[in-house]
Each structure stands twice: as structure tokens, then as C-alpha cells.
Amino acid sequence: MNIADIALSRHATKAFDPARKIPAELAGQIETLLRFSPSSTNAQPWHFFIADNDAGKARIAKAAQGAYGANEPKIRNASHVVVFCTRAAMDDAHLAAVLAQEARDGRLPTDEARANQHRGRSFYVNMHRFERRDAQHWMEKQVYLAVGTLLLGAGALGIDACPIEGFDQALLDEELGLRERGLTSAVIVALGYRSDDDFNAKLPKSRLPTEAVITRL
Numbered sequence: 267m268n269i270a271d272i273a274l275s276r277h278a279t280k281a282f283d284p285a286r287k288i289p290a291e292l293a294g295q296i297e298t299l300l301r302f303s304p305s306s307t308n309a310q311p312w313h314f315f316i317a318d319n320d321a322g323k324a325r326i327a328k329a330a331q332g333a334y335g336a337n338e339p340k341i342r343n344a345s346h347v348v349v350f351c352t353r354a355a356m357d358d359a360h361l362a363a364v365l366a367q368e369a370r371d372g373r374l375p376t377d378e379a380r381a382n383q384h385r386g387r388s389f390y391v392n393m394h395r396f397e398r399r400d401a402q403h404w405m406e407k408q409v410y411l412a413v414g415t416l417l418l419g420a421g422a423l424g425i426d427a428c429p430i431e432g433f434d435q436a437l438l439d440e441e442l443g444l445r446e447r448g449l450t451s452a453v454i455v456a457l458g459y460r461s462d463d464d465f466n467a468k469l470p471k472s473r474l475p476t477e478a479v480i481t482r483l
């Protein structure tokens with residue numbers, strides 16, 4: 267497998283075939299890509315809602331009306347739709363949960379290792395909470411890493427995808443009860459298989475030239 271071929275062939279899918287579903291085994295791999303996406307200090311400040319049925323997709327599609335209407339059929343016709351959510355706060359309870367998981371997973375064999383890990387993570391978390399005061403922005407950056415991981419991974423699995431920022435965030439937060447769960451929606455990714463109406467599949471890709479975006483030192 268040449269990873270560059272996947273970067274060159276994947277594209278933002280503009281129309282999905284509603285009859286084609288992602289097989290369960292591949293859907294499981296998608297969940298693994300989400301869960302194992304890297305995040306700064308392994309803080310994992312996210313939650314993913316996945317809809318693989320018409321009722322679930324219809325709830326998400328409510329947020330793609332009016333100015334966002336072009337995205338509604340993508341959400342309805344995709345096989346699976348992922349809503350990427352960011353935590354509203356990086357609180358002590360979440361930090362304790364991450365630390366406990368790392369201990370369960372065998373990464374912190376001694377009390378000293380546990381204390382060091384907590385100290386290191388808290389250093390960065392507190393920097394963003396109290397000094398830079400950009401914790402929300404910092405957490406959302408981590409969420410977007412998971413978007414990138416998913417997009418390339420989907421391409422590798424032969425699954426088409428469309429990332430979607432064009433939706434009514436407040437409406438989706440209300441629909442999914444996100445505020446009550448300490449979450450906010452950040453971005454949606456529709457996944458499935460393109461239909462013949464996917465005009466973007468027929469267009470050449472366009473990117474700025476190498477020299478405009480890469481400087482060799």
C-alpha cells in the first residue's frame with residue numbers, strides 16, 4: 267500500500283449511494299480509528315456519536331437545513347454518520363478517569379509512574395486552563411486530529427467520506443442533549459460509498475504547489 271495514493275484518491279464525497287452500507291467489520295475498524303486517535307497528553311477530550319440507521323441519521327440531519335441544506339442528503343444517504351464532540355471542560359473527574367484507564371491498561375506499574383503521569387498531564391492541562399485560557403480551543407484541536415485520522419483511514423479501507431462543518435451547531439447540541447452531557451458538537455463526518463451523482467469524484471484534486479506549503483530547512 268502506498269499511503270500517498272490514498273491521500274490522492276480520497277475526496278470529499280458530495281453524494282452517497284443510500285443502498286450501500288459499510289460492512290460491520292469495517293465499521294468496527296472505523297470505531298478503532300476514532301478511539302485510538304492520538305491526543306495531546308492522551309487527554310482524549312472527545313465523544314463520538316455514530317448513526318448507522320435512518321432514525322439516527324434523521325436526528326443529525328435536522329441540523330443541516332436552510333443555509334446548510336446542501337449537506338442534508340449527504341447525512342441521510344451516508345451509511346454511517348459520526349458526530350465529533352468536544353468536552354465542554356477538561357475537569358478533574360475526566361483527568362482522573364484517563365489516569366485510571368492508563369493504570370488499568372498497564373502503563374503505570376508503580377505509584378511513582380502514576381504520580382509522574384498525572385503531574386505531566388496536569389502541567390499542560392493547567393497551562394491551557396489558567397495561563398493561556400484556551401482549553402476549549404486546545405481540546406477541539408485534538409478532536410480535529412481524530413477527523414484527520416478517520417478521513418485517511420476511511421480512504422485506506424475503501425470507504426468514501428465527507429467532513430461537514432456546515433451544520434447548525436446549537437441545534438445539533440440541543441437535539442443530542444449535549445449540554446447535559448458536558449459536550450459540544452464540533453464536526454460531522456458522513457461515511458459510505460459514493461453515488462453516480464458525486465460530481466467531486468470526477469473532478470481533479472486541487473492543492474497549492476509544494477513550494478507554497480513546504481519549506482525545506
Ligand SMILES: Cc1cc2nc3c(=O)[nH]c(=O)nc-3n(C[C@H](O)[C@H](O)[C@H](O)COP(=O)(O)O)c2cc1C
Pocket residue numbers: 276277278279280337428429430431432433453466471
Ligand atoms: C473540517 C472540514 C469541514 C468541511 N465541511 C464541509 C461541508 O460542510 N460540506 C462539504 O460538502 N464539504 C466540506 N468539507 C470538504 C472540503 O471542502 C474538502 O475537504 C476540500 O475542498 C478538499 O477537497 P478533498 O477533500 O476532496 O481533497 C470540509 C472539509 C473539512 C476538512
